[in-house]
Amino acid sequence: MDTITFARGNPAHECIPVEELADCARAAIERDGTTVLSYGPVGGYGPLREWIAERHGVDPSRVLVTNGSLQGMVFLAERFAGGCVLVEAPTYDRSLKILASHGVETTPVSMDGEGLELDALEQALRSGEKPAFLYTIPTFQNPSGRTLSVDRRHRLVELAREHDLLVLEDDPYGLVRYEGEPPPTLFELEGGERVIYSSSFSKTIAPGLRVGYFVLPEGLERELEALAVSTYITPVLLGQATVFEFLRRGNFEPNLERVRSLLGARRDAMLEALERELPGASWSRPEGGYFIWLELPEGTDTTALAGVAGKTGVAYVPGPDFGGEPNTARLAFSFVSLDEIREGVRRLAALVPVSV
Ligand SMILES: Cc1ncc(COP(=O)(O)O)c(C=O)c1O
Incomplete structure (x- = not known):
């Protein structure tokens, strides 16, 4: 039996605009080949850097385009090595691993359905050592799918200033x-003085291009550039120029609409399947993103259950891998088909000890 995987936070293959990207890559080389195929500016391919800068209303010198946004996370972890970072509980496991591997200590701050709990954040800020930064994924969080409410966004910015x-x-x-x-x-x-913004074209165009970016305060941008130079001299300009060509042709918004419709249908199918198959459990209902956070009845051990689930042909990531409670799990609906979602949730439900 083939395993249905809810473990992979990848876009379904049909989300990736392969033909258009092939054409954009060729056009990028034909138009600007010597630049794109040489060592170049460490901050990224100039025209893309400018496009991002304009979108965020900053000078291009504050934009660092990296080989995926995770690479930027590595630079930030290197810069703050040995320090302490506040993180959401749960949070993205790869970021946790990167921070840990650079000797950065992490202090978890609890979340609820509206995102980060700001009383808990305030308490952490008052009681602990001054953190190097707070790492947050406020919109369609990985792994929980939760989104920080607007009120909390305002209050978080106030706390950052204070x-x-x-x-x-x-x-x-x-x-x-x-x-x-x-x-x-x-x-x-906040205006970008204390907030570093990071994003990526992985979910909006294609992850294999490895194009992500950070918008940084000026001094920090220079420091991270220095780390980038000594890591790879130049990021992958061909990937960046391919993205730029895609944007220049006006493909971004139509592609995004297509991706939204493909993945929105998957989100709906997973919510419906959970409703049908898993009474007695609860889950997040994200308006976007890739993930649903499943909370099984108290006492369920999703880490132990993952092994059994694998044998019965369904995979997920246990919540504790992200710093979550033992009865939680992350379900990614982004990679699988609608039929696989229905069948995978059915297989999962058959394993869960209690349904009322
Ligand atoms: C919260 C979060 N940050 C960063 C990344 C990595 O993005 P990139 O592909 O740009 O490295 C992911 C990928 O899944 C993610 O979920």
Whole structure:
């Protein structure tokens, strides 16, 4: 039996505009080949850097385009090595691993259905050592799918000002919205003095291009550039120029609409299947992104259950891998087909000890 995987936070293959990207890559080389195929500016391919800068209303010198946004996370972890970072509980496991591997200590701050709990954040800010920064994924969070409410966004910005707190807003999913109004980003509310904004074309165009970016305060941008130079001299300009060509042709918005419709249908199918198959459990209902956070009845051990689930042909990531409670799990609906979602949830439900 083939395993149905809810474990992979990848876009379904049909989301990736292969033909158009092939054409964009060729056009990028034909138009600007010697630049794109040489060592170049460490901050990224000039025209793309300018496009991003304009979108966020900053000078291009504050934009660092990296080989995926995770690469930027590595630079930030290197810069603050040995320090302490506040993180959401749960949060993205790869970021946790990167921070840990650079000797950065993490202090978890609890979340509820509206995102980060700001009383808990305030308490952490008052009681602990001054953190190097707060790492937050406020929109369609990985792993929980939760979104920080607008009120809390305002209050978080106030707290950042009050405590001179640097905030990293990791926002790869914000544009992958299936319904509802987008809230302002923390970066927009704060003005970009204390909020670093990071995003990526992984979820809006294709992850294999490895094009992500950080918008940084000026001094920090120079420091991270220095780390980037000594890591790879130049990021992958061909990937960046391919993205730029895609944008230049006006393909971005139509592609995003297509991705929203493909993935929105998957989100709906998973919510419906959960409703049908798993009474007795609860889950997040995200308006976008890739993930649903499942909370099984108290006492269920999703880590132990994952092994059994694998044998019966369904995979997920246990919540504790992200710093979540033992009865939680992350279900990614982004990679699988509608039929696989229905069948996978059915297989999962058959394993869960209690349904009322
Ligand atoms: C919250 C979050 N940040 C960063 C990334 C990585 O993005 P990139 O592909 O740009 O490295 C992901 C990918 O899944 C993610 O979920």
